[in-house]
Amino acid sequence: MNALERYKGLILIKKINNEKEEELVKQLREDGKTVYSISRINTFNGCSFEYYNTYIKKNRGINNCYGEVGITIHEYIESVYRENIKDTSDFTQKLHTKLLELEIMDLDFPSETIKNSFVKDMEHFTKNFNKLDGNFTLEKMFVTKIGEYYLMGYIDAIQELDDTLNIVDWKTSSKFTGSKLLEAGRQLVIYKLGLENTSNININEIKWAMLKYINVCWKLKNGNIKKKMVNRGKLIKEMKTTFEKEMIKSGLDELEIGLALMNAEANNSFDNLPNVIKDKYWLEDCFVEYKATEEVVKEVEDYVINTIEEIENKDIHNESEWKPLDFDKEGTFYCNTLCSHRKTCPFIREYNQKNPYKKSF
16 A cells, blocks of 8 residues: 555544644655656746746745735734634734735835735725635645655645535735636646545535735626625726716716715725615625546646656756746747746846846736
């Protein structure tokens, strides 16, 4: 019986520590096995030179502004669910303390406009933080096998609610579209497989808690509930046209409507809106579920196996085999803002020197 087989069934959903998982990873590495993570696999597919720098040369690099804020938000949320924090009135102050630290560390946002928009979104979240119902297991580690390869990871939260188990992944990033949706979705699927393959539990939903966004909800004439996902920091601005039509229909005069919307937008709040709006519309935290169909799971398994095979077929002693991403095709936002090696990468440095007027966002 191998190490993973002995490990199966040991995951207990209310288990607080990850000692058995950590011991398994240690044992696998001592046996000469590489234990991958989905983020490691995604790094290779994003930029193989970044992978080479990080995982072959073992250069840690530096974090970025979004990552630093994300860590602060995650740690605070975890402290609330662990009941180490009961009064969340200082959540916004914690955010601003971190932003000040970023200035001191010279970890900049791409522009002041982007920073201000991001901060307004996160301020609204911290001021309106709601703890979810259910019992939670946080930062749960898993080790699983896909094909012949071992994967590990840490799950933000497993929610036990109404006799079902859900995986919740808190995200401070923008909503996912296109290839980013597929990449992020694969991560959730790996989390689901990681738990289900090594225990007797079944995961009901896998979803992101999109912290930058909030759902504006209202009931339609047919009784169905409609939800519109909006940026938290632009809540009133993005609903302005809808609210204006609703107020006109209710018979409010033009001056009253204009004044109410102006004050509401200035405060980014429902407080200054008339009851015709407040009685009909309400806010809910924004969750986006990712469906792990059989086809989706098969795609993820193939993606993992094919990527690791490509990685392990490369020569770790030949740096020229590890290519950077195509800047002209992919743009340079990631390289100039998010990559941990952005200060030392010769490829992005050379590209920026040759293209000094190209925006990186």
